[in-house]
Amino acid sequence: MKKSLVSMVALALGAAAAPGIAQDSPPATTAPAPAMATAPKLLVVISVDQFSADLFAEYRNHFTGGFARLLDGAVFPSGYQSHASTVTCTGHSTILTGMRPMHTGIIANDWIDFSSPLDDKEIYCVEDESVPGSTNDKYTVSPDHLMVPTLGERMKAADPATRVVSVAGKDRSAVLMGGHKVDEMWWWDRDSFVTYAGRATPPVVARANKAVAAEIARPQPPLELPDFCRAKDRAIPLGEGKTVGTGRFARAAGDVSGFGNSPAKDGATLALAAGLIQAMKLGQGPQTDIIDIGASATDHVGHKYGTEGTEMCLQLASLDRDLGDFFAQLDAMGIDYAVALTADHGGNDLPERQREQAMPMAERLAKSFNPDTIGKAVGATLGLSGKLLAYSSGNFYVTPDVPAAKKQAVIAETKKVLLAQPQVAAVFTGAEIAASPDPAGPADTWPLIMRAKASYYPGRSGDLVVALKPLVTPISDPTRGSVATHGSFWDYDRRVPILFWRKGMTGFEQPHAIETVDIAPTLAALAHVATGAPKMDGRCLDLDAGPGSTCR
Known part of the structure; x- marks a missing residue:
């Protein structure tokens, strides 16, 4: 079998290679398993973009690599991104803050701000809209819209020696998990990994970009289809000659877009993460360091091809192998590390x-x-003309063209018109959401308005929030881009796996609902970091399978 991109790029970086990949690979560490009572030296937090609990359940019996290792740890198959706005920015803002979007301020990928200097008034979640000429396609990345600290920031405040590193296939993943104070932050931008303007490029990143550029310059033949993927190999016609369901990720030499929308992108991201861990000697000092990794290819594949064809089957098989190689490289470095893996x-x-x-x-x-x-x-109905409404990510906003005296009438009539649409399940006004109880109890029991409140932030959320009915895909034309998506109030978009692993721990599986906001306080306790203010929304999960507790 062809070597994984993780291993090939790691070799180009001079990083420790996974055992069995190269003849001179160092053996994995044989040090005794650390007791759960001691703080690990490195926290590794991985977000697999669009990795639903449904996909996890469908493929878990086929995993033999990195996912299989994590299945020996603490397995929570019913984790919840409990809010209504189940999109990338919103989900990533919960994972390492321990706080729901109603507190992080990240209510969607984009929102409308009529006071913004931007011409279209639509704000991207990690955009600095104060930069002249900023657009949704060309913008300056900034963490300023994130209103709370991340776990890495809290760790660095407790011990300034802590290193915080963030690497991802998307800028929003890197920024919203890394936070405001990072030592290194890198994300994929069209054809290479980039960072904030003005920051130096370490040699390890320069070598990684060179190695990835060489990989892109080579043609990629169709990937071999595993036997368990063969039942997925069926073309689904979508109109205008477009089909999905049978893709194998073949690409021509120099096809940057094909690389970025394939499993290879996750391999490159994990390889760079391994290179930074080695170059920075993360996890080798007296303090606990943290690296968060955003693997985005599952999301690209889900949008471009859907979740049930050969494309997704190949993506998850490749990611499983790449994660296995990544963990083997950490083993070869002799690092005491703990892993948390989930999805946005x-x-x-x-x-x-x-x-x-x-x-x-x-x-x-x-x-x-x-x-x-x-x-x-x-x-x-109201005798008004002009543009009355703007829309973004399930939020309807009343525009400034509406006279102030008419705004409430417009909100009321808009709700009436929306509820008359046959594909709409519910509509909540901002006032109704604000007056509703705060989220409480198991996330799988929340009513729709509580889900809406969990991702409602005054000043950014709309005057009305709309829930479409289950299985209504908010993409009208699948021939012009994405064919499938997420973002609904429903559990196929809210439920994600949450997995924890550390060498030597006794594994267990807990099927009951937990939330992604529980990850940060759990890792904080594992690393012996006091959380303090602002108080997290999540709770510490006890990762000790016996009568002891990892929560203090």
């Missing part, structure tokens, strides 16, 4: 395939569901 949100397959597989109610959102059409219906 789940995902839903394309309705065309779902309708063939016992879900005839799956459908695409009607093209008439847009702020202009809804606004015209509202205006016709």
